[in-house]
Amino acid sequence: MIDNETLKSRIDGGLLSFPVTPFGADGDFAPEPFRAHLEWLSDYPVSGLFVAGGTGEMFSLTPSEIVEITRTAKQAQPEAPIMVGCGYGTRMACELAQGIEEAGGDGILLLPHYLIGAPQDGIAERIRAVCKSTKMGVIVYNRGQARVTAETLEQLADECPNLIGFKDGTGDIDTVRRVTLKLGDRLSYIGGMPTHELFAQAYRGAGMATYSSAVFNFVPETAVAFHRAFTAGDDATCERLLEEFYYPFAAIRDRKTGYAVSAIKAGVRLRGFEAGPVRAPLTDLTEEEMGLMQDLIRGRS
Numbered sequence: 427m428i429d430n431e432t433l434k435s436r437i438d439g440g441l442l443s444f445p446v447t448p449f450g451a452d453g454d455f456a457p458e459p460f461r462a463h464l465e466w467l468s469d470y471p472v473s474g475l476f477v478a479g480g481t482g483e484m485f486s487l488t489p490s491e492i493v494e495i496t497r498t499a500k501q502a503q504p505e506a507p508i509m510v511g512c513g514y515g516t517r518m519a520c521e522l523a524q525g526i527e528e529a530g531g532d533g534i535l536l537l538p539h540y541l542i543g544a545p546q547d548g549i550a551e552r553i554r555a556v557c558k559s560t561k562m563g564v565i566v567y568n569r570g571q572a573r574v575t576a577e578t579l580e581q582l583a584d585e586c587p588n589l590i591g592f593k594d595g596t597g598d599i600d601t602v603r604r605v606t607l608k609l610g611d612r613l614s615y616i617g618g619m620p621t622h623e624l625f626a627q628a629y630r631g632a633g634m635a636t637y638s639s640a641v642f643n644f645v646p647e648t649a650v651a652f653h654r655a656f657t658a659g660d661d662a663t664c665e666r667l668l669e670e671f672y673y674p675f676a677a678i679r680d681r682k683t684g685y686a687v688s689a690i691k692a693g694v695r696l697r698g699f700e701a702g703p704v705r706a707p708l709t710d711l712t713e714e715e716m717g718l719m720q721d722l723i724r725g726r727s
């Protein structure tokens with residue numbers, strides 16, 4: 427297991443990959459296409475792999491599948507830090523974190539709990555319990571019904587040495603700025619909005635020096651070029667890529683709820699990997715939309 431300080435500094439340093447989870451004709455997790463896809467992506471520079479995250483359809487996976495995905499990712503990329511989506515209710519999340527640790531994971535991304543709104547002290551207690559259940563680094567995914575305040579996070583960071591990161595998918599720049607200001611370099615910060623490149627420059631101003639890229643799954647050349655320009659402060663290149671690729675992609679993505687994941691998986695299939703369909707409740711793109719994706723990819727690879 428990579429130690430938490432090293433893990434934290436790796437995350438701070440670069441682009442983060444969130445691979446899709448391939449499903450076979452029988453609907454089960456398909457390890458071979460997963461390995462082949464990770465192998466292809468490994469030619470491009472990233473700081474870490476987050477498997478079974480939002481883009482990896484964590485919300486549609488069973489806990490045992492998440493453990494199997496961890497093991498497969500670690501075997502396929504033994505040198506890469508492997509962070510894994512973890513979540514559901516508090517007990518399940520603690521048990522799952524232990525399964526991920528045993529399977530060779532280096533860290534977890536703690537996704538929101540399920541169904542019900544909860545008060546701030548309850549949300550904090552869930553994070554605390556999960557941190558205590560594992561030695562791995564824990565990154566809190568601030569999103570949906572599990573939003574934390576800067577004060578909560580500061581308290582948790584004092585109590586839990588293995589709390590190493592904060593990823594935001596809310597778009598609430600006020601909270602993001604309060605968190606980065608209050609916690610400084612105690613945590614790593616990851617911009618995690620759907621198609622985060624659309625927000626990356628704004629988030630940089632709020633103290634987020636890196637982000638996760640879902641489009642990296644199928645246009646790694648473009649994702650790396652954007653991240654390089656972002657890191658260098660080359661806003662003109664970021665803006666050109668927004669106009670040429672990201673805004674047309676967002677127009678397809680915005681056609682239906684859930685396409686922020688489905689369109690990514692479609693892109694992976696179009697690049698020649700047997701990623702299979704998304705699982706319900708998500709739905710796949712239509713033939714017409716696949717054609718739009720194909721046009722978008724053409725010329726970028």
Ligand SMILES: O=C([O-])C(=O)C[C@H](O)[C@@H](O)C(=O)[O-]
Binds near residue numbers: 640
């Ligand atoms: O958990 C996830 O997959 C994410 O939210 C990360 C994605 O990479 C997101 O940042 C995006 O769509 O670019």
